[in-house]
Amino acid sequence: xxxxxxxxxxxxxxxxxxxxxxxxxxxxxxxxxxxxxxxxxxxxxxxxxxxxxxxxxxxxxxxxxxxxxxxxxxxxxxxxxxxxxxxxxxxxxxxxxxxxxxxxxxxxxxxxxxxxxxxxxxxxxxxxxxxxxxxxxxxxxxxxxxxxxxxxxxxxxxxxxxxxxxxxxxxxxxxxxxxxxxxxxxxxxxxxxxxxxxxxxxxxxxxxxxxxxxxxxxxxxxxxxxxxxxxxxxxxxxxxxxxxxxxxxxxxxxxxxxxxxxxxxxxxxxxxxxxxxxxxxxxxxxxxxxxxxxxxxxxxxxxxxxxxxxxxxxxxxxxxxxxxxxxxxxxxxxxxxxxxxxxxxxxxxxxxxxxx
Amino acid sequence: xxxxxxxxxxxxxxxxxxxxxxxxxxxxxxxxxxxxxxxxxxxxxxxxxxxxxxxxxxxxxxxxxxxxxxxxxxxxxxxxxxxxxxxxxxxxxxxxxxxxxxxxxxxxxxxxxxxxxxxxxxxxxxxxxxxxxxxxxxxxxxxxxxxxxxxxxxxxxxxxxxxxxxxxxxxxxxxxxxxxxxxxxxxxxxxxxxxxxxxxxxxxxxxxxxxxx
Numbered sequence: 001x002x003x004x005x006x007x008x009x010x011x012x013x014x015x016x017x018x019x020x021x022x023x024x025x026x027x028x029x030x031x032x033x034x035x036x037x038x039x040x041x042x043x044x045x046x047x048x049x050x051x052x053x054x055x056x057x058x059x060x061x062x063x064x065x066x067x068x069x070x071x072x073x074x075x076x077x078x079x080x081x082x083x084x085x086x087x088x089x090x091x092x093x094x095x096x097x098x099x100x101x102x103x104x105x106x107x108x109x110x111x112x113x114x115x116x117x118x119x120x121x122x123x124x125x126x127x128x129x130x131x132x133x134x135x136x137x138x139x140x141x142x143x144x145x146x147x148x149x150x151x152x153x154x155x156x157x158x159x160x161x162x163x164x165x166x167x168x169x170x171x172x173x174x175x176x177x178x179x180x181x182x183x184x185x186x187x188x189x190x191x192x193x194x195x196x197x198x199x200x201x202x203x204x205x206x207x208x209x210x211x212x213x214x215x216x217x218x219x220x221x222x223x224x225x226x227x228x229x230x231x232x233x234x235x236x237x238x239x240x241x242x243x244x245x246x247x248x249x250x251x252x253x254x255x256x257x258x259x260x261x262x263x264x265x266x267x268x269x270x271x272x273x274x275x276x277x278x279x280x281x282x283x284x285x286x287x288x289x290x291x292x293x294x295x296x297x298x299x300x301x302x303x304x305x306x307x308x309x310x311x312x313x314x315x316x317x318x319x320x321x322x323x324x325x326x327x328x329x330x331x332x333x334x335x336x337x338x339x340x341x342x343x344x345x346x347x348x349x350x351x352x353x354x355x356x
Numbered sequence: 357x358x359x360x361x362x363x364x365x366x367x368x369x370x371x372x373x374x375x376x377x378x379x380x381x382x383x384x385x386x387x388x389x390x391x392x393x394x395x396x397x398x399x400x401x402x403x404x405x406x407x408x409x410x411x412x413x414x415x416x417x418x419x420x421x422x423x424x425x426x427x428x429x430x431x432x433x434x435x436x437x438x439x440x441x442x443x444x445x446x447x448x449x450x451x452x453x454x455x456x457x458x459x460x461x462x463x464x465x466x467x468x469x470x471x472x473x474x475x476x477x478x479x480x481x482x483x484x485x486x487x488x489x490x491x492x493x494x495x496x497x498x499x500x501x502x503x504x505x506x507x508x509x510x511x512x513x514x515x516x517x518x519x520x521x522x523x524x525x526x527x528x529x530x531x532x533x534x535x536x537x538x539x540x541x542x543x544x545x546x547x548x549x550x551x552x553x554x555x556x557x558x559x560x561x562x563x564x565x566x567x568x569x
Contacts, residue, residue, distance in 0.1 A: 137447045138376045141469035145382035148472035152389030166385045173378045 003088070004054055005098045012100075020081060020103055022074030029055055037072035041080065057085035057099035067106070079107045135180050142173035195319070198237040200265045200272060201226040207244035208263050211252060219257040222248070225264030233272050234342050235319055240274070243315045246308040247276035247335045254280025254333070267341070271321075274337040282329040291325060312337070368413020368483050372396045373403050373429060374445065375421045379468075383416060386472050387479060400424035400432070409433060412440040413483035414463075416475075419446040419453070427457055434461055438490065441482040445470070496566040499559055502548050510544040513537060517544075517553045518560050 003012040013024045021036040030049050032038060038047040049055065053063040063085040071078035085101040150166035208224045215222040244263060251261040260279040265272065283291065292313045309323075312335075316323050321339035370392050372383045380396040387394045395412075397403040400423060409415075415433060417426030424432070430442045441463035446453070454465045463482045466475060506514065516526045527537045550556045 134447050137468040138379055142376070142378040142382035144469055145379075145386040145472045145475070149382070149385035149389040152386075156389070162385070162388070165381075166389075169378055169381045169385060173382070176378065 001100065001102045002054065003098060003100045004058065006058070006096060008055065008058065011098065016103065019074070020070060020079065020105060022072040037070050037075075037078075039069040039071060039078075041067040041069055043069045043071070043078060053083045053085035054099045054101040057087045057101065058096060060087055060096060062086045079105055080110050082106045132180065132184055136177055139173040139176040139180075143170050143177070146170045146173070194236055195234040196237075198233050198235045198240070200230045200233055200267070200274070203235075203237055203241050203244065204263050204265055204274070207241045207248060210241075210245050211248040214249065215252050215259075215261065218252055218259070220252050220255075220259040220261060222252075223260075223262045225262060227265050227267055230265075231267045231272070231341055233267075233339075235272075235339060236315075239315045240319070240337070240339070243312040243337060244274055244276060246312050247337070250308055250335075251276050251278035251280060251333070254278050270341055272339045272341050274339075275334050277332065277334040279332045282331055282333055283325070283327040284329060288325050288327060292323070367393055368440070368486060369393045369395050369411050370414045370416065370479055370483070371403060371407060371409075371412045371440070372416045373398075373400060373421070373426065374416075374418040375399060376418070379418070379445075383475070387476065390476055390480075392479065392483075400426075400429040403429070404432065409436060409440065410438045413486045414479050415440050415442045416479070417442055417444055419444055427453070427460070427462075430457070430462055431460060438493075440486050443475075443478055443482060492566060496563055499548075499563040500567075503563070505547050506544060510540050510547070513540050514544055514548075514556065514560070517541065518557050520557075 001012065001014050002010060002017045004010050008029045010024065018024060025031075025035040027035050029052065032052060033046050033049060038052070039045060040047055040051075047068060053066045053068075056063050063083065066083045066085070068081050068083055069078055070081055081103045083101055083103050085099055087096045088098040088100060089095065090097040146166045146169040150163050150170070153160050153162045153166065204224055204226060208222055212222060248261060248263055252259055262277045263275070264277075265274045267273070292309050313323050316337050316339065319339050321337060324336040324338065325333060326336070327333035370387050372380055372394060374380050374383070374396075375398055377398070380398070384394040384396050395407060397407065399421060403409075403415075415430075417429050419426045426442075426444050426446075430444065433439045433442065443464045443466055444457055444462050445466055445468055447468045457465050463485070464478045466478065503511075512530065513526055516529065521529070523534050523537045523541070527534045530537070545551055545556065548556055548559065550559060
């Protein structure tokens with residue numbers, strides 16, 4: 001732990017602080033970043049002096065569990081620390097007389113959590129490999145057969161319209177292969193999503209555009225309900241768009257044709273909720289139960305990879321949100337994606353400013 | 357247009373049952389490109405309800421379909437007279453499933469993604485096989501009808517002729533004159549559509565073989 005006075009001079013610098021920082025250095029706050037090698041949790045961005053938890057505490061803020069990274073001669077490989085800092089107040093008026101910060105070394109914790117995630121992902125990928133091969137089979141067989149057909153027709157009747165038909169089927173099938181690969185890649189990505197300001201309405205309409213053709217092909221009606229005044233929202237827009245596309249595809253495929261699908265959003269003070277509603281047959285309890293399992297699908301052969309909802313879940317959970325299914329047999333289903341409006345920034349900062 | 361498609365009347369058709377629209381289209385295109393007539397169906401029900409299987413020379417069935425799968429459909433089809441040979445398409449190599457399928461009289465078991473030429477080859481083999489079996493069955497039916505038209509005496513004489521007995525031996529065995537034996541033999545040859553006992557014996561043996569199988 002360490003404590004400073006109102007002017008930012010260090011009063012206490014205990015043993016753990018010595019160990020983590022590589023030793024006390026008698027320099028002003030503006031040099032701490034360089035002296036102790038203080039970076040943001042991304043390990044690369046130097047931490048601004050004004051963002052130092054203890055200095056923020058000095059301004060009256062209570063900072064809880066801010067994650068930082070230290071790289072200094074004592075720790076050339078760097079260590080991750082979690083910091084909590086609070087102001088110290090004195091007198092009847094509660095004037096701030098200084099601030100205290102407590103550090104915890106969370107390097108090991110992060111490493112094992114990271115390792116666990118790796119193992120989980122690898123074991124999932126292992127299971128996926130077989131299923132992916134299986135899913136690619138049909139469209140690949142179709143590509144091979146239609147290509148051979150085109151060659152045969154080319155020999156016996158060059159210029160026949162049949163050749164175009166064959167090529168169309170090759171295209172459709174190859175597109176399916178590409179969709180499967182695309183989805184698998186979405187699963188295999190490692191990083192946490194990079195969240196930036198996103199327009200929920202743009203996400204909805206882009207997603208709707210991507211499935212519009214499919215809806216038309218299957219005589220289904222697609223509508224979009226936008227927010228009148230979209231709130232500030234942080235997300236990895238492309239990933240959320242992909243999640244909504246996957247839900248919309250499921251909705252369109254819920255019946256052979258004639259499904260009415262609505263994509264929309266609702267916002268509350270803290271959450272952003274996207275929904276995809278359909279007039280399909282609804283899902284039985286046992287379908288709902290397995291809906292998120294990788295490779296669970298009710299439409300074999302019809303382009304159902306059983307990956308769509310799994311990807312939705314992975315994307316949404318990586319955003320700190322969750323997916324919810326409302327369904328009634330014979331009436332239809334609504335799938336909700338509920339996301340926190342603001343990204344829980346890392347480091348996580350409590351901006352309430354109240355005394356702890 | 358490939359000239360074979362329209363010029364052969366009553367050409368045996370190939371039926372394809374697969375729930376995957378792209379697979380259906382691709383097989384239709386592939387087999388169509390070598391002059392075969394293809395009918396496709398998205399499900400077992402669609403085939404059973406909408407198609408007269410006597411027009412088919414080969415049925416290609418996907419193992420995994422919602423509702424009735426290919427193997428089950430094969431069992432349904434196989435019970436019917438004049439049903440076509442079936443080729444089962446499967447996405448995963450499952451040895452026990454393949455063995456079971458072959459035991460149940462499936463013509464072939466082909467794994468996806470299949471080599472297009474192989475599928476064409478096996479479909480053509482299946483059709484040839486079917487045509488042969490059907491014409492043999494037809495012939496056997498006709499022989500059966502001819503046999504039915506024989507009188508009891510003619511049948512007795514036929515049995516002895518097939519055994520290689522001479523007119524004299526037959527006359528002796530049945531206690532009738534050579535002239536009478538010759539008279540019956542003449543009528544019997546006429547009814548069976550043969551002109552000597554060698555042809556009669558061959559026809560009779562073939563028929564017996566088919567009846568047994």
